[in-house]
Amino acid sequence: MSNHDYTPQEALDTLLSIVRQRDSELMHKIQIAIDAGTEDQEEERSGGKKKTVRKYKVNRPYSPAEALDVAIGVLQAYFVETPLFINSALTAFEQAAIGASVKSFAGNVERDVSREDEGKSKEVQIELKTETQISQSDQEVFPLEARPPEEIEKQKENIAQLKKLVTFS
Amino acid sequence: MATLNDLTAAIEVLLNHPMGINQYQLANQVAPKAYEAYIFGLCLRAVRELNVTPVLRGIQGRPAPFVFRGSPGKIHTMTKNYGYAEFSINGQDFEVHAGVEFKGTSGITHELDVCIMRADGANKCRNPTTRGDPTAASLIGGWECKFYDKRLQKVLGRAFVGLIDDLGTNIRLAGLCSDKTYGPLRDFFRPQRRPYADFELTPLCPKNEDFFVKRIADTLKK
Numbered sequence: 550m551s552n553h554d555y556t557p558q559e560a561l562d563t564l565l566s567i568v569r570q571r572d573s574e575l576m577h578k579i580q581i582a583i584d585a586g587t588e589d590q591e592e593e594r595s596g597g598k599k600k601t602v603r604k605y606k607v608n609r610p611y612s613p614a615e616a617l618d619v620a621i622g623v624l625q626a627y628f629v630e631t632p633l634f635i636n637s638a639l640t641a642f643e644q645a646a647i648g649a650s651v652k653s654f655a656g657n658v659e660r661d662v663s664r665e666d667e668g669k670s671k672e673v674q675i676e677l678k679t680e681t682q683i684s685q686s687d688q689e690v691f692p693l694e695a696r697p698p699e700e701i702e703k704q705k706e707n708i709a710q711l712k713k714l715v716t717f718s
Numbered sequence: 719m720a721t722l723n724d725l726t727a728a729i730e731v732l733l734n735h736p737m738g739i740n741q742y743q744l745a746n747q748v749a750p751k752a753y754e755a756y757i758f759g760l761c762l763r764a765v766r767e768l769n770v771t772p773v774l775r776g777i778q779g780r781p782a783p784f785v786f787r788g789s790p791g792k793i794h795t796m797t798k799n800y801g802y803a804e805f806s807i808n809g810q811d812f813e814v815h816a817g818v819e820f821k822g823t824s825g826i827t828h829e830l831d832v833c834i835m836r837a838d839g840a841n842k843c844r845n846p847t848t849r850g851d852p853t854a855a856s857l858i859g860g861w862e863c864k865f866y867d868k869r870l871q872k873v874l875g876r877a878f879v880g881l882i883d884d885l886g887t888n889i890r891l892a893g894l895c896s897d898k899t900y901g902p903l904r905d906f907f908r909p910q911r912r913p914y915a916d917f918e919l920t921p922l923c924p925k926n927e928d929f930f931v932k933r934i935a936d937t938l939k940k
Binding site: 555623636679 | 721724726728731732738745746748752760763771772773775779782785786789791795798801804867868920921
């Protein structure tokens with residue numbers, strides 16, 4: 550007996566409707582992910598003397614339950630994974646030292662390495678306005694900033710709760 | 719019994735969280751590059767596993783801030799103080815780069831999202847008198863980084879296998895890294911001498927991270 554008073558299709562419609570109201574671009578990403586569908590392998594057994602099994606691939610759309618899983622995967626990618634990537638990168642950078650000057654072209658590494666910077670947080674930026682870009686950018690760079698781990702944990706719990714509510718089997 | 723009201727409430731809680739819909743626009747803007755920064759960081763972690771401290775550098779000097787390229791670029795570009803890392807193992811110097819273009823054996827240039835290369839090759843290409851694209855021969859490892867919010871596409875595998883094929887036989891380690899997975903694409907990478915399928919490589923799967931880092935460390939030790 551189902552533990553839900555709604556069907557997978559109703560759950561999917563509810564999720565997509567709320568996301569659409571809040572951010573049409575995010576909704577578009579989810580729709581693309583869902584519409585990509587999936588590929589299955591099918592088998593066909595011949596009834597002849599040899600009794601061979603023929604295997605082939607078929608494309609099919611996701612079922613509503615699968616589509617829910619895909620949609621939540623998209624939300625997780627932006628709400629949980631991206632902050633985790635940033636935190637992980639910043640931790641790795643923190644543990645590195647810093648070379649203070651331009652490296653010698655002769656190939657001999659100059660002894661200019663600041664060990665004092667080891668273990669200290671580093672300022673890291675992602676370039677938004679690229680070196681070949683003519684058009685203007687609102688922002689030239691994006692500074693990577695660590696997100697509080699407890700906030701990420703909370704979002705992981707929120708994702709887990711949502712998954713629980715759309716698990717029908 | 720769960721009701722549609724429960725579901726609606728759970729969706730609202732997720733979207734209204736400080737790292738929900740309000741930070742989506744920011745996350746969307748940089749997610750693929752943040753993924754490259756993450757893989758770059760895993761390379762630094764591999765170096766530290768060998769009890770070596772990587773050193774961050776900028777092409778113009780002290781990397782404060784450390785700048786990741788927003789698009790593929792030349793290793794000698796001085797437009798900004800693009801960052802890279804260097805380290806020495808067994809008396810040999812290496813560098814880690816992101817978004818740098820290499821000259822393939824065909825002569826065409828290819829961008830590698832993250833790579834480890836020999837430092838002498840990088841120095842030569844930065845030197846104003848011998849400036850150019852690094853050759854495939856100076857590569858130790860190269861990774862294509864695909865932050866994906868949907869199923870991985872087969873074309874990614876075909877493109878990366880073709881790219882690695884054009885980078886010659888010196889490269890010791892190559893992989894397609896992604897936060898997602900896709901069975902048929904994993905099968906595509908299974909044959910010997912194909913790059914590794916480093917799928918579901920994300921902090922949500924620490925075992926995959928450990929495996930990736932160990933493989934790099936083991937390769938660097940050789």
